[in-house]
Amino acid sequence: MSPRRGLAWAFAAFVAAMLLLAPLQLVLPRIGLPAGLGALEARGSVWNGQLRAAHWRGQPLGDLQIGLAPLPLLAGRQQLHLQGGSTRLLLSRGRRAGLAAGDGVVALPPIAGVGLRALLDDARLLFDAGGCREASGRVRVELTLPLDALPPMILSGTPVCDGRGGRLVLLPEDASGPLALEATLDIEADGRYRLQALARGDNPALRRALQAAGFQAAAGGMSRVDEGTLN
Numbered sequence: 001m002s003p004r005r006g007l008a009w010a011f012a013a014f015v016a017a018m019l020l021l022a023p024l025q026l027v028l029p030r031i032g033l034p035a036g037l038g039a040l041e042a043r044g045s046v047w048n049g050q051l052r053a054a055h056w057r058g059q060p061l062g063d064l065q066i067g068l069a070p071l072p073l074l075a076g077r078q079q080l081h082l083q084g085g086s087t088r089l090l091l092s093r094g095r096r097a098g099l100a101a102g103d104g105v106v107a108l109p110p111i112a113g114v115g116l117r118a119l120l121d122d123a124r125l126l127f128d129a130g131g132c133r134e135a136s137g138r139v140r141v142e143l144t145l146p147l148d149a150l151p152p153m154i155l156s157g158t159p160v161c162d163g164r165g166g167r168l169v170l171l172p173e174d175a176s177g178p179l180a181l182e183a184t185l186d187i188e189a190d191g192r193y194r195l196q197a198l199a200r201g202d203n204p205a206l207r208r209a210l211q212a213a214g215f216q217a218a219a220g221g222m223s224r225v226d227e228g229t230l231n
Helices: 003-020 024-031 070-074 204-212
Strands: 041-044 049-056 059-068 078-084 087-093 097-111 114-128 131-144 153-157 160-162 165-172 180-187 192-200 216-218 221-229
Antiparallel strands (some): 131 153, 131 160, 192 221, 216 221
C-alpha cells in the first residue's frame, strides 16, 4: 500500500471513529428533534444516547433512549429512535417524513383542561413530496374532562391518507355513556394540523364542563376547533 493510500485509510478510520463516538449533547441541535421536545440532560452518543428527564410541550416523559439509525443516513434519510418504558417511536425525515412506527402510551399536552394521552398500536403516518403516502395502525386517545364530570373516555381510530393530507377519525369505544364525543384530526405534510371535536349530551353539568373546556354551541351539539403545527 502506498503512503498516500495508507494516509487516506487512516483519515477515513479517524472520521468513522469520530462519528461513532459523536457525543449526543454536541450534535443534538443538528438532529432535528420534534418541536417542543427537551430534556434536563443528554448523555451518550448520537447512535445510543439518553435524554434524562425528557419533556414534550410541558408533559413529563421520564428518561428516553435516543439514537440515529446509521444505515438510512447512507440513503439520505434520517430515522430517529425514541424509547421510554413501553413507548417506542421511530421518526423519519428525508424523502419520507413523519411517524414511521409508534407503539405505547404518549402523554399529550392538555387542551383547555382536558387531559389527553394517546395509546399507539403500530401507528404510522408518512409523507413525501406528493403528500400522504402511508398511514396505518391503531390510535386510541384517552380524555379526562375537567371537574371530574365523567370518568375517562376512550376514542379510537385508524390513520388514513385523505388526498395530500393524513386524517384520523376518532369515535367512542363505548357509545352508551351520557356524552357522545367524536373528533377528526387532519395533518398536512408541513406539520399543520386541524382538530375538530363534536360533543352531544343533554346533561347540564356536562354542558358546563364542555363550555369550561372551550366547546361552543354548534349544529348537532357543541364543537371545538384547534389548529397549530407539529413542527
